Amino acid sequence: MKKTLQILVIGILLLGCKEKPSDKKEIQEEIIFNQDLVNELERMVKIDQIAASVPQGKYKKLTLKQWNSFKDSVFTTHQKKLKQIFNTYGFVGFDLAGENGSKNFWLMVQHSDHNPDFQLEVLKKMKLEVDKKNANPSNYGYLVDRVYLNTGKKQVFGTQATYNTKTGQAYPKNLSDSLNVNQRRKALGLKPLEMYLNDLTKMHFEMNQEYYRKKGIVKPKLY
Template identity: 30%
Template sequence: MFATSSPPPSGPWAGAARTEPQPRAPLRTDLLDTLMRLHREGVAARETRRLVPDAIEHRDLIRWEQRAARELRSMFDEVGWPGLDVVGEVGAEAAWWCVLLCDRLTAFQRDAHGLLQDAGERQAAPARHLAYLDDRLLMHHGEPQQFGTQHQLFADGCVEPYPVDNPALVAERRRSIGLPPTACRTAALRLLSLTRGPPLDDHR
């Protein structure tokens, strides 16, 4: 089984919903450049030849996660969460995307979650970013998600939503943070897929 995130509602650089802060011009273009490079490398690692990655492609995914986590930790130490006020809208999206997909480094994701939460409170990150990461961490712990952002990609290429806590409330939860009703774009979900192997929390 493979773990995926449903893509943001209107493409990878989706704009603000009604609850999201206004985008700002990036102040740290050096950090923006780093984030965009990590994003490009992450996408390249996921553009596998098959519906699911083979052993070599899987190795490349792990190497990217470790490299991305190291560089992001250094960035966190310097500026905290690289949000809208630091790297602009595109940079903030790239930072969130990279953290979300470092699935074997769950301790890193938990640390990043706290920084992202702080950024959201000061309107430096969209509410949906935290919702996606909340659901991702719940999935890693085998618990049902809250916002319906996560999907499972199976070895045969089938994509299914990860179980949700109290599904009758999902639409209201999503609406409360500006997310539209759930939708599954299979091609985009497969691009975000990662094997849910053992955590590598000792690698930084």
């Protein structure tokens, strides 16, 4: 009899503890748009773009060693700051900083090649935001390729290119499954690889016209 009563009491307690449907819903922390963060990323990316380009203005006076030192300093300093932001907010999505703020964060992570472990950490969190439509899928593809190449793997979407110095033509670095690359690119909203490489080729040729003209090349070779 006592044993029967104990079983009944346990059953009643378990019923009383049963989750209500509303309890099963995950409580998500509300994301508040952060204008200060947007402004900070905007300031950082202006310097980042100077370092990521060819020397312009006063930077033309620097020696190659000084220029490389400047670039390394910018990318290393920014990566440390990006790490702080990432540790606080995770991947900076549209809800936190708008499309432009999110893009600026991603772009500077792209340039953190000296720390591929950090890039990979960000990539994993970015995928979650892409799945929620809170980050740009095309940018995600660029970061995938960057991380893969920086960790000794073949790139997937062909976003990372180099150039044939004899013709000025761009071509993808170490690409996996080139026959199906355009299907993968299309899924992320990227244009066909041939069009993308032609755009890069034209830009590269424009920036290095003097070099190629000395070699007798008056126009870039396109696909």
